[in-house]
Structure formats: structure tokens, C-alpha cells
Amino acid sequence: MTFTEKQTDPTSEMHWLGDMQADYFYPNGIAGDKFFKHLKENDSFLATKCKKCSKVLFPARLYCEDCFTEIPGENWIEVPASGKIRLFTIAKLDAHGEKMKEPKIMALIDIEKTNGSILGVINSNDYEKDFSGVQVQAVLRPKANREGTLKDILYWE
Amino acid sequence: MEEKKKDWPPYAPGTHLRESDIRDKKITYTWWEPEVQYAWSLGPAMSKFLKGLKEGKIYGIHCKRCKRIITPPRMFCEYCYGPTEEWVDLPDTGIIETFSISYLDPDARRIEDPILVGVVDLDGTPPHHGFMHYFGEMTKDEIKIGMKVKAVWKPENEREGSITDIKYFKPYKGGGD
Numbered sequence: 001m002t003f004t005e006k007q008t009d010p011t012s013e014m015h016w017l018g019d020m021q022a023d024y025f026y027p028n029g030i031a032g033d034k035f036f037k038h039l040k041e042n043d044s045f046l047a048t049k050c051k052k053c054s055k056v057l058f059p060a061r062l063y064c065e066d067c068f069t070e071i072p073g074e075n076w077i078e079v080p081a082s083g084k085i086r087l088f089t090i091a092k093l094d095a096h097g098e099k100m101k102e103p104k105i106m107a108l109i110d111i112e113k114t115n116g117s118i119l120g121v122i123n124s125n126d127y128e129k130d131f132s133g134v135q136v137q138a139v140l141r142p143k144a145n146r147e148g149t150l151k152d153i154l155y156w157e
Numbered sequence: 158m159e160e161k162k163k164d165w166p167p168y169a170p171g172t173h174l175r176e177s178d179i180r181d182k183k184i185t186y187t188w189w190e191p192e193v194q195y196a197w198s199l200g201p202a203m204s205k206f207l208k209g210l211k212e213g214k215i216y217g218i219h220c221k222r223c224k225r226i227i228t229p230p231r232m233f234c235e236y237c238y239g240p241t242e243e244w245v246d247l248p249d250t251g252i253i254e255t256f257s258i259s260y261l262d263p264d265a266r267r268i269e270d271p272i273l274v275g276v277v278d279l280d281g282t283p284p285h286h287g288f289m290h291y292f293g294e295m296t297k298d299e300i301k302i303g304m305k306v307k308a309v310w311k312p313e314n315e316r317e318g319s320i321t322d323i324k325y326f327k328p329y330k331g332g333g334d
Contacts, residue, residue: 010198014207014318020193027186029178036185108291148185 007104031062036148042078043140047114049075058116081138083109086117088131103127109136109156119121123155202230205244210322212312217282219243226282247281249308250329254278254287258297271297277306277326293325305329 007013028048031048038046049073050059051063058079065071088107094100105122123139124129136156146152178184199207202218206229209216218230218241226245227234234241256275262268273292278285292300293309307329315324 007201010196013198013200013204014198015198017194017196020195022191022193024189024191025179025186026188027174027184033185040185149187 012028029062031060035060036152038078039140039152040146040148041143043082044078045050045111047077047079047111047116049077051075056116058093058111058114059118077113079111081140083111083117083136085122085131085134085136086110089120090127107131107136118145118153120153122156123157177254179224200232202232202241205319206230206318209288210320211316211318213249213313213316215247215249215279215308217247217279217286219245226286228279228282228286245281247279249310249323251277251279251287251306251326253300253302253304253306253326254285255302256292256300258300273297273300275300288320290320290323291325292327294327299328305331 011017027033035046036045045058046060048060048062049055050057050067050069050071052069053064053067055064055066056079057071058066058078060076061071061086085107086109088105091104091106092100100126105124105127107122108117109120117154118148120138122136124131138156139154140146141152141154174184179186180296198204206216215228217226217227217228218232220234220237220239220241221243222237222239223234225234225236226247227241228247230241230244232241233239254276256273258271259274260268260271262272273283273295274289276287276289280286292306295304305328306326308323309323309325309327310316311324
């Protein structure tokens with residue numbers, strides 16, 4: 001073996017195998033907590049309306065992201081779980097970079113009556129269709145199975 | 158969740174979370190345990206060195222430019238950065254380069270009988286070339302810098318390709334055992 005040869009397999013020589021513990025815990029915060037608890041019990045979303053610039057923040061936030069004004073409790077509003085597709089893309093690889101059996105249509109959906117949007121999967125296998133501007137409705141898990149996470153939104157159609 | 162708890166020192170504004178909030182699922186959160194596996198490799202030189210110990214051999218490697226034998230071996234010379242070549246079989250004798258009398262065991266517990274550790278300058282290498290090990294069959298009063306030592310090996314069937322395949326280095330008079 002000379003200096004310029006490369007070995008890329010660490011297991012080809014004496015080695016140790018191990019697992020690194022790197023748990024990840026992310027509490028949703030005050031606004032996020034309220035948002036997901038609402039989603040668990042209802043078929044609609046929560047948003048907050050800024051009094052100063054009248055921007056409707058979705059998902060609900062305690063501070064306006066534009067003017068940094070604190071949003072009081074009475075400014076929470078319920079919005080329907082529906083919206084219009086702004087952008088979409090067709091994903092052929094999964095999170096591990098493996099080819100999926102069926103490509104997934106992922107879209108950014110502008111939520112109705114708000115200035116916010118959310119990423120979601122479109123329940124369709126029409127890969128030729130132009131989805132931009134299409135009106136969609138969220139399909140949620142049956143209420144008994146909801147966890148209070150984003151996974152409670154199964155897909156959009 | 159608990160609102161601004163002012164009596165809790167040091168005071169920090171905000172909403173504090175308690176362990177029970179998480180345990181009893183009073184709050185919503187994301188918990189993720191990523192699978193992070195690793196393989197820590199010794200590389201070609203150290204692998205050969207440790208496999209050599211299993212066979213009762215101490216390997217060194219030659220740097221032709223610096224005309225020196227390096228042990229523990231490296232694939233490159235850290236003096237001239239040139240590649241090293243030509244493996245050499247080194248004797249298991251040497252001198253004590255430096256030592257320490259330790260009243261702490263490897264787990265940092267206090268011990269009555271000190272352990273003797275230090276660097277062995279192996280024979281067959283230029284001065285100051287060697288590795289750290291234990292010293293045995295000598296007392297803390299007998300150990301000296303420059304003392305001749307010889308490796309005491311584990312029985313062949315107990316060796317596993319580790320630096321501890323040598324149990325320790327014992328005093329050695331030269332010539333026979």
C-alpha cells in the first residue's frame with residue numbers, strides 16, 4: 001500500500017462498530033401546542049391574526065413574523081383545512097435516497113383565509129397534470145388515531 | 158406547562174417545561190431517535206501492528222528519507238510526510254523513557270498500591286521512539302528512567318490483537334531472560 005491509495009471501507013481493517021445516541025426532542029411551543037391540540041380534536045386549523053398589519057399567520061404564532069407584534073388570545077381564529085396549491089413537485093426518491101415504487105406528488109398549499117402555507121402530499125398518481133392553483137382539502141386521520149402531530153394530516157385531495 | 162415561575166433560581170423569563178409535562182403527554186412534541194452508526198477503523202498500519210501483537214511480534218515501519226524506524230507504525234512519516242515502507246520486526250526489549258507512579262486506577266479510583274505506567278523506548282528504534290505501557294515486577298522505588306525492560310506477554314491463546322496482549326514490561330538484565 002502506498003501513500004496515494006485510498007481505502008473507503010472502514011471495516012476492511014481492524015475496527016470498532018458503535019451507535020451514537022443523538023435523540024432529538026422538539027416541543028412545539030405555546031402556539032404550536034395549541035395548534036396541534038386543536039388539530040387532534042377538530043377537522044380544522046388554527047391561525048392567528050395580527051392586529052397591526054392584519055396578516056393571518058398560519059400555523060398559529062404568538063408573534064407576527066412581519067412586525068413582531070405580540071398577538072393576544074382573542075386573535076386566534078379557526079380556518080378550514082383546505083387551500084390552493086401554489087407549487088408542486090414529483091418526488092421519486094424517499095428520505096433515504098431510495099427509489100420509491102410510486103412517485104409522490106408534494107405540494108405547497110396556501111391555506112384558505114390565511115397568509116400561510118403548508119407542505120403536503122397530494123393523493124393522486126396523475127403525474128402529467130398541472131396541479132398549480134388546484135383547490136384541495138386535507139384528509140385527516142380518524143379522530144381516535146390522532147397524535148397531535150403533522151402526521152395527523154394523511155394527504156390532500 | 159407552567160407560567161413564568163419567578164421563585165425558581167436563576168430566574169429566567171418564559172414558560173418552563175417539567176419532565177412530567179413530557180411524560181404525561183401534556184404537551185405536544187416531536188421525539189426522534191436517529192440511527193447513527195459508525196465504524197471506527199484503525200487503518201492499515203495500526204491494524205497490522207495489533208495483529209502482530211497477537212502473534213507475539215512488535216512491528217515497526219521504516220522511513221527511508223529520515224532513516225528511522227517508527228513504532229507504533231504509521232503509513233506516513235510525521236517528520237517528512239513521506240510514505241513509509243518496509244516493515245520491520247522489533248525486539249520486545251527497550252528502556253524506560255519516562256514513567257509515572259499512579260495512585261489512580263484506569264477508572265480514576267484511588268488505589269493503595271500504585272500502578273507504574275510510562276513510555277518504553279524500544280530497542281531497534283532511534284531514541285525516543287516507542288509507546289506507553291505498564292511496568293511490572295518492580296516497585297515504585299526501583300523504577301528509573303533508562304532502566305532496561307522486556308515485555309511480558311499474555312499466553313498465546315488469550316491474545317486478542319490489543320496493546321494489552323503485552324501484560325507489562327519487566328526489568329531485564331540483557332542477554333538471556
